Amino acid sequence: MRLLVAGLTGQLGAGLRALAADDHDLRLVAVRRPGSPRALGPGEAEEVVVGDVRRPMWGLDPAALTGVDAVVNLAAETNWVASSRDLYAVNALGAAHGHQLTRELAGRGGRVIPYVHAGSVYVAGGAVGEIAERPVPPAGDRTAYERSKWLAEQRLLSAAADPGGPAPVLIARMPALVGDSGTGRTLRRNSLYLLADRWSDLPGNVLPAMRDARVDALPRDVAAGTLLRLVRAVVRRPPSGPVICHAGLGETAPSLRGLLAAARTAGAQRHRGEPRLVTVGARALLWSSLNAERVLPLGPSARNALIGLRYIGLDRVFSRPVLADLLGEDLPAVGVDVLARLIFGAAPNLRDDPAGNGSMARFPG
Ligand SMILES: NC(=O)c1ccc[n+]([C@@H]2O[C@H](COP(=O)([O-])OP(=O)(O)OC[C@H]3O[C@@H](n4cnc5c(N)ncnc54)[C@H](OP(=O)(O)O)[C@@H]3O)[C@@H](O)[C@H]2O)c1
Incomplete structure (x- = not known):
């Protein structure tokens, strides 16, 4: 492929x-x-x-690209506080x-790709509860990053609406x-690592979250393996219309309390004391993650930290029946102890690229 x-x-x-390094059947351009x-x-990569x-057709000449079985878009601006213009582009x-x-x-090529x-x-x-693998409606509580990813979905859903399109x-x-x-290696330390890195900076050690907040996360190798299986599934059997699936832990995602307990059991945070989980409602969490900068002088790192709260503090399940339809019974599964080890055990020097590029590497390590 x-x-x-x-x-x-x-x-x-x-x-x-x-x-791809271990799979001779997989070639990457x-x-x-x-x-x-x-x-x-x-x-x-076989070819670069x-x-x-940001450019039409990705700035590529389609005539020069042959033998492609699928196109995969992993490119993104993932700095949550980047300008709306960059996020959109x-x-x-x-x-x-x-x-x-x-x-x-x-x-x-005269074939479906x-x-x-x-x-x-x-x-x-800011939706809570069970989130379905369906388009989500417009909402005023999205961050600029979330809005750009939502707009991407909207554009793709309308562009691909014709049934049986190529x-x-x-x-x-x-x-x-x-x-x-x-290996524990990571390119950057996102909101979950932030919880580990800034644990001791929490004012009064207080971590605000909904009572049954859950954390849906995958190690990058498991995520890539899941994505690759999805690619193979749609190459083998192209869907007749646009499909959305949740490629995470879904109903098996651990609770935030469970994750912190696993970190405690592993002794990962022994020298730093415990954060105190304080139960808040979704509205308070969402409001402060979006608006605190209006009343407090916050730099990009602190603004990202606040946005990150909504990714660990909300009680919701990204359900995955469509994922199960595509992949069968073998859905991604990761134990809470593995997540705790990766998040709370991995030291910053396990970064792929210590220099970073100003993206999520903006988080102090
Ligand atoms: N990381 C997460 O926790 C997370 C969570 C949910 C969803 N996602 C989604 O998963 C996908 C992959 O995320 P990631 O964490 O792997 O992102 P990432 O580490 O920030 O990598 C982004 C990639 O996009 C490339 N890129 C950025 N702008 C580009 C442009 N204008 N043209 C071509 N390439 C460009 C970057 O290339 P350079 O090396 O040149 O910068 C880099 O390879 C994204 O769609 C993201 O929204 C990620």
């Missing part, structure tokens, strides 16, 4: 590259943007093409441009991504 992939240098891309701060290692997802326009490119490749888009469970915004769309909504389950 030959995949054209944008975003191969990112966290999820690192998981995919690791899988990497779309690299000019001036990228990160390099691919020798042999990590220079492109930018990379996340929403980039998604639509990728579909346009896939359609062109399919037309030229699926387009697999890495979405985010966080398009749900470029069927699968939107795989990813959960939080943590480091490799074996």
Whole structure:
């Protein structure tokens, strides 16, 4: 299988590259943007093409791309406090441009080519309870990042609406991504790591969260393996219309309390004391994660930390019957102890790229 992939240098891309290294049936064509701060290692992609997802057709010449079985979009602006303009250009326009490119490749090759888009469970915004694998309605409580991922879905759903079109769309909504389950290596330390890194900075040790808050997260290798199985499923049996699935732990995601208890059992935070979970309602959590900067002088790191609260503090389940339809019974499963070890045990020096690129590496390590 030959995949054209944008975003191969990112966290999820690192998981995919690791899988490709051991899978001779998997060949990757990497779309690299000019001036990228990160390099691919020798042999990590069969071919590298220079492109930018912000440009129509990703700035690529479809005539020069042959033998592609699926197009996979992992490219994103993942800095939650990036400008709305950048978030829109990379996340929403980039998604639509990728579909346009896939359609062109399919037309030229005279065959169906699926387009697999890495979405985010966080398009749900501030919704709590059971979140279905369906389009989510407009809402005023989304962050700029969440809005850009939501707009990407909207654009893809309308672009791919024609049944039996040559470029069927699968939107795989990813959960939080943590480091490799074996090595612990991570590209950056996102909201979950932030909980570990800033544990002792919590004012009064207080961590506000809903009583039954859950944390849906996958190690990047497990996430990439799940995504790859999804790609194979839609290449084998292209869906007749756009499909959305949740590619995380769903109903098996641990509670925040369970995760903290596992960290405690592992002794990971012994020297730092315990955060006190204080139960708050969803509205208070959502309001403060969006608006605290209006009343407090907050830098980007603190604003990200506040936004991160909604990814660990809300009580919701990203249900996954569509994922089960696509993958069968073998759904992603990760024990709470593994997540606790990765999040609370991994030291900052396990980063892939200590210099970072100003994206989520903005979090102090
Ligand atoms: N990480 C999470 O916790 C999480 C959670 C939910 C959903 N997701 C979703 O999963 C997907 C992958 O996330 P990730 O964490 O792997 O992201 P990431 O680590 O920030 O990587 C982003 C990738 O996109 C590339 N990129 C950015 N702008 C580009 C452009 N204009 N043209 C081409 N490539 C561009 C980057 O290339 P450079 O190396 O050149 O910067 C990098 O390879 C994204 O759709 C994200 O929204 C992630």
